[in-house]
Amino acid sequence: MPGGRRMPGLIVHEWLEASGGSENVFETLVDAFPDAGRLCLWNDSGGRFTDVDETILARTPLRRNKALALPFMPAVWRSLPERDADWILASSHVFAHHARFGGPARDVPKLVYAHTPARYVWVPELDQRGDSLAARAISAALKPIDRRRAAEPTAIAANSRYIAARIAEKWDREAEVIYPPVDVGAFAAPLTLTDDEQRILDALPSEFLLGVSRFVPYKRLDAVIEAGLASGMPVVLAGAGPEERHLREIGASCGIPVELVHRPSYSLLRALYRRASALVFAPVEDFGIVPVEAMASGTPVIANAVGGASESVIEGVTGAHVTTWKRGELREAVARALEARPQDCIARAEDFDTCVFTSRIRSFVGAHAGVSALV
Secondary structure, rough: OOOOOOOEEHHHHOOEOOHHHHHHHHHHHHHHHHOOOEEOOOOOOOOOOOOOOHHHHOOHHHHHHHHHHHHHHHHHHEEEEEOOOEEEEEEEOOOOOHHHHHHHHHHEEEEEEEOOOOOHHHHHOOOOOOOOOHHHHHHHHHHHHHHHHHHOEEEEEEEOHHHHHHHHHOOOEEEEEOOEEEHHHHHOOOOOOOHHHHHHHHHHOOOOEEEOOOHHHHHHHHHHHHHHHHHHHHEEEOOOOOHHHHHHHHHHHOOEEEEEOOOOHHHHHHHHHHHHEEEOOOOOOOOOOHHHHHHOOOOEEEEOOOOOHHOOOOEEOOOOOOOOOHHHHHHHHHHHHHHOOOOHHHHHHHHHEEHHHHHHHHHHEEEEEEOOOOO
């Protein structure tokens, strides 16, 4: 950048897996700051991420068990090796914002992109992993530590207004809102389906409500079926997980067609988004990438009125917000959503495109690190 200088920094992240919303953010951060070093607790991405340093936890059996590793994470983040950098950016949804390096990097500006304060520490009612006596006891000990560490960063960015409010309440910090990146253009790109995938698509009803997520209780896929019952529309659930058998049992006895598409490929998922009459998104999520993906496909969304999805879905324009999830409200919400225009949905999704995130995160780092963030 004219008048600026390159800014080698350090990007740190919790753990890395092959897929996930926070991994998508990490990937975009790496693209935005290609000269930055990278470090995580352990890298189980199966080759998706390379040139990423790992902590000592990666050399222990704890890398396979996040719950057992949790009490050790704060100490590990405080004992990082010596590094030289102009800035640190922590992509944090547990304790990555605790990061402290030895050497020159110890005294540089530390910035945080917060997906959320650790849900199973601060809001166990929203995360079953923290809703046990043992987990609550550990959380009680970790809360004051976590709050002190959250006082260290020069600045914090949150992935939604919903999470910015949680940061203010739990950490007593202000946060700038920078929504996560979505590759909006990919959902309008040409599709290539296998013969088997095309047969799956052709066998589905001509109109249906769609649910997309892991098949786990807190994703509330049963609410998608409730929306189908309320509106009289067939339902398609796409994903996989331990609740699959239970969902099949509900679908078989509920009186409307309910189809499950097991682990759809990326191409088939995009085809499902395009074919759906509307997406139903019931969980209380920190942000919620799935509703934006649906809107990028021109498909309206029935979203929870609580949580990040209420910020991306515009009531009466790109879908509808639901509060009680009772059938009368659901029937009206489906009707409102079906009136949305595809072009309005796509235009709204473009507000969350990857290029928007990249521009804003570079500006955020540049403003708070004191040097140009463009490389």
